[in-house]
Amino acid sequence: MxxxxxxxxxxxxxxxxxxKFKSNFSNYNIDLKLINIEDKEQVKNECFKKNDFIIVGSPVYAEFPPKIVCNFLEKIKCENRRIKAIVYSTQAAKSSPAAHFMAQCLKKKGFKIVIQSNIRMPNNYYFSIGKKPTKDNIELLLANSENKIKLIVKKFIDDSVIVESNSELRLHFSKFFCKIFIKKLPKLSKNLTSTDECGKCGICLMNCPQNNITFENGHAIFHSKCMLCMRCIHICPINAIRYKNKKIDQTQNKIINSLNLNK
Ligand SMILES: Cc1cc2nc3c(=O)[nH]c(=O)nc-3n(C[C@H](O)[C@H](O)[C@H](O)COP(=O)(O)O)c2cc1C
Structure with a gap:
């Protein structure tokens, strides 16, 4: 498989x-290939026919998956047979309607949803909503998530179905909330600025998923295509990016290494 x-x-x-999904599946001798949907070439070249199941994972922005994930879900095609699908969202709260929404999209395409899960992870946007995660919180969240993923993989192998459902009402309201968020994005992205200490190393520019950053007059300039993913803030090697002129503790500094970004 x-x-x-x-x-x-x-x-x-x-x-x-x-x-974690990859390592847990490998314990059952199942090969799981990971594809970053920012890599359009790789997405285009992957052939479902070779795969027995798919998994789609997304963070949650204003209760929903970001547009880059929604666009991917719109384009994805299911080949003839009903391929099994696992969807998961990662968010700061216990749950969100994002995985439910993703499952609906894939179901419409003919995929068979067997797992729909909300995985609680550290809040990368605590300086705007919610609480700042402490080191202890982060460790606990990661340990809980690791256990949850192990269980999900076991259930999948046992042919069980897990659907952590959200109400249709919440989904409905969240769609509305998310539409407002998307409209406000160009304005919200103006909250990002860089300080005079910016060393123009280019790490933020090279790794921005929207190619939204340029350097002008010694500063990183943030244009209007920002999706507010917070990567630039958490990756800057000298923490020179401000949000609403505030210095942000880079609480994602360890977890962000999992992205293997260009440095
Ligand atoms: C712009 C933005 C909006 C967010 N909105 C929510 C939200 O509505 N509910 C929630 O629980 N977490 C929210 N979060 C927190 C992230 O979903 C969470 O930290 C996620 O795991 C980040 O995943 P990533 O590191 O893979 O990008 C938000 C984060 C950002 C940057």
Missing amino acids: RGVLYYFSGTGNTKWVAD
């Missing part, structure tokens, strides 16, 4: 979970 896992991950949480 072999599978493919498609993910988007701004600051490493969703990729960290993807890596």
Whole structure:
């Protein structure tokens, strides 16, 4: 048996979970190929026919998957047979309607949803919503997530179905909430600035999923295509990127290594 896992991950949480899926499946001698959906070539060249199941993983932005994931789900095609699918979202809260939404998209395409799961991970946007995760919180969240992923893989192997459902009402309201968030993105991205200490190393620019950053007059400039993934803030080697002029503790500094970014 072999599978493919498609993910988007701004600051490493969703990729960290993807890596855990891979290692847990390998314990059952099942090969799981990980594909970052930012890599359009790789997405285009992957052939479902070779795979027995797919997994799609996404972070949650304003209760929903970001647009890059929604666009991917719109384009994905299911080959003739009903391939099994696992969907998971990573978010700061216990749950969100994102996995439910992803499952609906894939079901419409003919995939058979066997697992739909919300995986709680550290909050990478704590400086805007929620609490700042402490080191202890992060360790606990990771340990709990690791156990959950182990269980999911076991259930999948046992042919069980797990659907952590959210109400249709929540999904409905979240769609509305998310539409407002998307409309506000160009304005929200103006909250990002770089300080005079910026060494123009180019790490933020090279790794921005939207190619939204340029250097002008010694500063990183953030244009209007930002999806607010927070990668630039958490990856800057000298922490020179500000949000609303505030210095942000780079709480994702370990987990973000799972992304193997260009340095
Ligand atoms: C712009 C933005 C909006 C977010 N909205 C939510 C939300 O509505 N609910 C939630 O539980 N977490 C929310 N989060 C937290 C992230 O979903 C969470 O930290 C996620 O695991 C990040 O995954 P990544 O590191 O793979 O990008 C938000 C994060 C960002 C950056």
